[in-house]
Amino acid sequence: MPDLDEWLAHGTDRLLRFAYLQCGSTELAQDVVQDVVVDLLRHRARLEREVEVIDAYSRRAVVNRLRSVWRHRAVQQAHPVPPPAVVRHDDAVVEDLDLQRRLARLPARQRAAVVLRYYEDYSHRDIAVVLGCTESSARSLLTRALQSLRATAPETHGAPR
Amino acid sequence: MTDLQQRLRRLADQPELDAHAVLRAARQRDRRRRRVRHRVLVMAAASVLAAVLVALPQAVAILEDRRSTTGEPVATLSTDPGGIAEAMRRSAERSLGVLVEGAPIRLQLLGDNSEKLPAARAAEASAARMELGARDSRHRWRIYVGPASDLPDDPARLCPQRTTTVLPCSARDTADGVVVVSQYVLRRLPDLQLPGGGPAYSVVDDPRLLTPEDLADVRLEKHVSLVRPSGVKTTVVETVDGPPRLEETSFAATEQQLTAVAIDPALRWR
Numbered sequence: 001m002p003d004l005d006e007w008l009a010h011g012t013d014r015l016l017r018f019a020y021l022q023c024g025s026t027e028l029a030q031d032v033v034q035d036v037v038v039d040l041l042r043h044r045a046r047l048e049r050e051v052e053v054i055d056a057y058s059r060r061a062v063v064n065r066l067r068s069v070w071r072h073r074a075v076q077q078a079h080p081v082p083p084p085a086v087v088r089h090d091d092a093v094v095e096d097l098d099l100q101r102r103l104a105r106l107p108a109r110q111r112a113a114v115v116l117r118y119y120e121d122y123s124h125r126d127i128a129v130v131l132g133c134t135e136s137s138a139r140s141l142l143t144r145a146l147q148s149l150r151a152t153a154p155e156t157h158g159a160p161r
Numbered sequence: 162m163t164d165l166q167q168r169l170r171r172l173a174d175q176p177e178l179d180a181h182a183v184l185r186a187a188r189q190r191d192r193r194r195r196r197v198r199h200r201v202l203v204m205a206a207a208s209v210l211a212a213v214l215v216a217l218p219q220a221v222a223i224l225e226d227r228r229s230t231t232g233e234p235v236a237t238l239s240t241d242p243g244g245i246a247e248a249m250r251r252s253a254e255r256s257l258g259v260l261v262e263g264a265p266i267r268l269q270l271l272g273d274n275s276e277k278l279p280a281a282r283a284a285e286a287s288a289a290r291m292e293l294g295a296r297d298s299r300h301r302w303r304i305y306v307g308p309a310s311d312l313p314d315d316p317a318r319l320c321p322q323r324t325t326t327v328l329p330c331s332a333r334d335t336a337d338g339v340v341v342v343s344q345y346v347l348r349r350l351p352d353l354q355l356p357g358g359g360p361a362y363s364v365v366d367d368p369r370l371l372t373p374e375d376l377a378d379v380r381l382e383k384h385v386s387l388v389r390p391s392g393v394k395t396t397v398v399e400t401v402d403g404p405p406r407l408e409e410t411s412f413a414a415t416e417q418q419l420t421a422v423a424i425d426p427a428l429r430w431r
Contacts, residue, residue, distance in 0.1 A: 013180035017173035026177040033180075037187035042194070096172045099165075119169040149165075 036061040110145035249291040256421035309394030338389040349378040385419040397422040
């Protein structure tokens with residue numbers, strides 16, 4: 001089982017991208033993940049006894065912190081969501097921007113469920129742990145999120161049910 | 162891999178996301194937090210230590226009030242009024258010497274409301290007052306041992322409110338407690354007698370207004386009190402009836418002699 005430092009060395013990058021997919025802002029994602037890492041370091045003694053929970057704990061912390069930031073209008077204004085940095089110039093860029101816009105329209109918990117399922121490959125059970133709900137609620141969140149994404153999509157995604 | 166998975170991975174592939182920078186900043190914040198926490202803990206520990214160092218001498222003083230340091234037996238008033246009388250007499254003779262040698266002694270036990278108690282009710286006594294000297298002699302001394310009113314934060318507040326520059330009063334902190342030295346000028350009230358039959362006196366606010374002829378009806382008093390942190394007070398009073406002048410020289414005992422009785426450890430309350 002890795003210790004916290006080992007987890008941070010390998011897991012921070014993944015956590016950062018997980019945060020970015022939900023907020024669409026590199027600055028906000030970095031700020032939020034920095035807060036979460038400080039929190040992990042503060043609870044080092046407890047977390048090192050329960051390293052298996054760090055994945056879920058850190059993701060739940062990111063989701064909650066982002067929701068808190070969005071609720072707090074003053075902070076939201078301090079982190080205006082910028083347009084994504086365009087580094088590629090192909091059709092995929094247009095598709096990605098479109099996906100990001102549609103993700104941004106989802107409620108926060110639905111968006112988190114989609115990212116956890118299709119970016120992190122989490123099971124419904126693990127999604128429920130991160131979001132602090134039952135497994136059936138996690139399924140329901142995901143179903144509604146996919147319906148919303150499909151409804152606004154120019155074409156179907158072929159996402160698994 | 163589904164289409165949605167591929168798109169999310171592409172979307173997450175942002176080169177601007179720098180995990181090393183995030184980790185570095187987080188670790189710096191954590192180190193700063195731990196430094197601040199360490200400082201706060203050190204300061205808190207120092208504050209507690211300082212508070213203990215300040216409170217300890219007072220606590221020791223209170224504990225010491227409850228035991229004699231002279232080797233002499235400390236009488237327990239409630240069970241041994243004769244013992245407290247003996248302790249007062251010895252203390253007075255030791256400090257005032259010939260001034261009280263062979264002088265008549267009267268002991269009065271007092272209750273919670275300063276009421277006089279007979280010897281038979283000694284168990285109810287909460288204070289004791291001893292008078293040394295013949296009633297008709299010009300100089301007499303009183304020693305009081307008993308509870309004091311609350312010790313104020315400012316020792317100066319132990320001085321009477323009516324004290325003027327003509328009636329000096331000083332209060333100073335000592336290792337044993339607050340020592341208060343004050344003087345009073347009292348004048349006999351010609352048409353009034355106390356219930357016991359003695360003359361009544363009232364405090365003169367400004368003795369400068371008295372004429373030499375008035376001095377025959379005047380009583381000059383010097384009080385030296387020790388108010389211990391435990392709330393026990395020992396007061397020694399010299400009374401001069403009809404003093405020739407309202408000056409320090411009218412007193413037979415020096416302030417040091419009176420203070421020696423007031424701070425005598427043998428007169429601690431128990």
